[in-house]
Amino acid sequence: MEVLKKYISLVIIYLFNCLPIKKNKIFLFSYYGSQYGCNPKYITEHILKAYPKDYFDLVWAFNDPDSKLDIDGIRSVKTMSLHYFYELCTSKVLITNFRTTDLFIKRKEQYYIQTWHSSLRLKQIEKDAEENLPTSYVQMAKKDSEKCDLLLSGCEYSTEIFKRAFWYDGEIFKNGTPRNDILIHSNNDLRTSTLSKLNIPSSCKVTLYAPTFRKDKNLDVYNIDFAKVKEALAKKFGGEWIFLVKLHPHLMAMSNQITATAQVIDVTQYDDIQELLCITDFLISDYSSLVFDYSVTKKPCFLYVPDLEDYTQNERGLYFDLEELPFIKVLSNEELMWKIQNYDETVYRKELESFLSEIGSYENGYAAKNLSARLEEICFR
Incomplete structure (x- = not known):
């Protein structure tokens, strides 16, 4: 059945690839259509604010477009539908934050922008982690790199990783990460609206726990004592603290096992991690690349x-020894409480600035x- 579906899709693509390309049409999706988020979202948001209506024709692909009806300024299609293939095949530009499959047969006149989904990685990726990746993924990644016209990079360190590990020798756009723009420019309206969505009073301070997953999906490592951390934060920084927990999408179905307490709010289902980082005053993570995104805020990260x-x-190898990072490493709840109590903002910021300069x-x-x-x-040259 899957083989038949693919064959039919390829026939449809062949037919639609005979139609004219619309020069101002941009086709976008994030994590294969699962969300409205990451870099493609923030490119979209800027275009909608900075350009006249209909200057660009923005088409987003979603697995469930009916759940995204409140997004103004875009057109949406259901992934793998007939409409999806029509829009994909007749778009001038394709923008995504992940790999494309062999159901994107790029036309000569099309332009493919790969934004990737992090400004810098801690865990090794692509060719650097090839021995830990499925063969099918490696083959898909190699084919995807051949289609790519432009790859976005958040720092010089990432640029060197991409040159070495991406099976790609084209242009690298060294202008930062679109999704991090909101973390650099203070946006009170966004902060207010995000707090409102989560029913959090504006007077509260927010700590976010956002760890990555483990191959065995072991939940024992997420054993933070939320109540004691809140007490420690209140004692150190003052104010009332709210604890948010966002687990990796791979653990979405299991998040209630970690957050079944009145001490925390489970935001694992929340689409846009950048909005959560925007309201976060204190981040706790582990091996996740979002710590590098959050670093631009200069706020504490453990x-x-x-x-x-x-x-x-x-697990996968790491690009950095954790001792090389400016973020504060802790191995236990006891050490976490102690290092919160002894946190020195001046020292932390100095080490952070040095690291950002180094990368x-x-x-x-x-x-x-x-x-x-x-x-x-x-689109218009």
Whole structure:
């Protein structure tokens, strides 16, 4: 049945690839249609604010477009539908934050922008992690890189990783990460609306626990004592604290096992992690790349890694020794409380600034603006 579906899809693509391309049409999707988020969202948001209506024709693909009816300024299609293939085949530009499959047969006149989904990685990726990746994914990634025309990078360190590990030798756009623009420019309206969506009073301070997943999906490592952390934060920084927990999408169905307490709010289902980072005053993560996104806010970030030895031996390799990072590493709840109490903002910020300089950060808050200018050239030159 799957083989038949693919064959039919390829026939449809062949037919639609005979139709004219609409030069101002941009086709976007994030994580294969699962959300309205990440870099494609923030490119879209900038275009909608900065350009006249209908200057660009923005088409988004969603697995469930009926759940995205409240997004103004875009047209939406259901992934893998007949309409989906028509819009994909007749778009001038394709923008995504992940790999495309062999059901994107790029036309000569089309332009494919790969934004990727992090400004910098801690866990090794692509060719650097090839031995830990399925063969099918590696083959898909190689084919995807051949189609790519432009790859976005958040820092010089990432650029070097992409050159080495992406099976790609084309242009790298060294202008930062569109999704991080909102973390650099203070946006009180966004903060207010996000707090409102979560029913959090504006007077509260927010701590977010956002760890990555483990291959065995072990939940024992997420054993933070939420109540004691809230007490420690209130004692150190003052105010009333709200605890949010966002687990990795791979653990979405299991999040209630971690958050079944009145002490926390489960935001695992929340589409846009950047909006959550925007309201976060104190981040706790582990091996997730979002710590590098959050670093541009200059706010405190702790790495809760009770399984550090096991993780580094049995999961993917890391690009950095955790001791090289400016973020504060802790191995237990006791150490977490102690380091919160002894947190020194001056020391932390100095080490953070040094690290951002060392990796050659491109983040200046204008990534989406600069990419939109390139889109004008691509579509209307």
